[in-house]
Amino acid sequence: GRVFCAGADLRSKMPADVTGEDFAGARGSHEGPDAARQHFYHGFTKLHRDISLIRKPTIAMINGPAVGAGMDMALHCDIRVGSEKTRFIAYHNAGQIIENGGSYYLPKMVGLGRALEFAYTGELSAERAYEWGILNHLVASEKLEETTRELCEKIIARPPLVQWVSKRVMRAALDSTLETTMVLTSNAGGILQNSADATEARRAFVEKRKGRFKGA
Structure with a gap:
């Protein structure tokens, strides 16, 4: 149109x-x-x-x-x-x-x-x-x-869980302090570290291939 x-x-x-x-x-x-x-x-x-x-x-x-x-x-x-x-x-x-x-x-x-x-x-x-x-x-x-x-x-080629958490944290940061945002990112990073997508991202990087992400 x-x-x-x-x-x-x-x-x-x-x-x-x-x-x-x-x-x-x-x-x-x-x-x-x-x-x-x-x-x-x-x-x-x-x-x-x-x-x-x-x-x-x-x-x-x-x-x-x-x-x-x-x-x-x-x-x-x-x-x-x-x-x-x-x-x-x-x-x-x-x-x-x-x-x-x-x-x-x-x-x-x-x-x-x-x-x-x-x-x-x-x-x-x-x-x-x-x-x-x-x-x-x-x-x-x-x-x-x-x-x-x-x-x-x-965007599709990247880990969807990382995108979702990034979106939530950055939108929350619009109304948050630096300290609050840093706590949020620290906590989120700890959770993502053990996710299946993070494991697959590291493996795909080492093996020099595209990642196969599931959003988990």
Whole structure:
């Protein structure tokens, strides 16, 4: 497709007072504002949060504009790959702030000043997103899928248990102190040392072959 995610359909004729009933992620609800917030959180916001908790590595291949919730979805992923067609667009057209985790990740990724600049202006080009560190890779659009697949192959070739633990520790480190993170890595390293994947990794290195990992 031409876009990664086009965001909500703001031209929809569905009345706001019934969307809470027909679409759990909608803002409106005939049941009142508290019910609307619950609908939105459990039907939409929680879905975005769960992306960051997935055990496997997640890659957002952003083939065009990532608008509103689509931008948040990409930010929850571990890695983002984009092309010259990639754009990040906030919620301004819906009269909303950056939410669904975007306001959490953006300042940590790019710093407060840049995050606020985007929050104020509402649009970010592919080049600026790469410069700021939101995009891990910026490639020509015709190379986007190839680059993403090559990255997947590199990841698949590595011990999955190491990737899972690394993901958990580094995401926890976003809200931890240096001391806490060092304790976490020390404990995790001790556990991994005796795992089947670690044994296979060492054996494969000595035997100069590819490892056969099972995630255990």
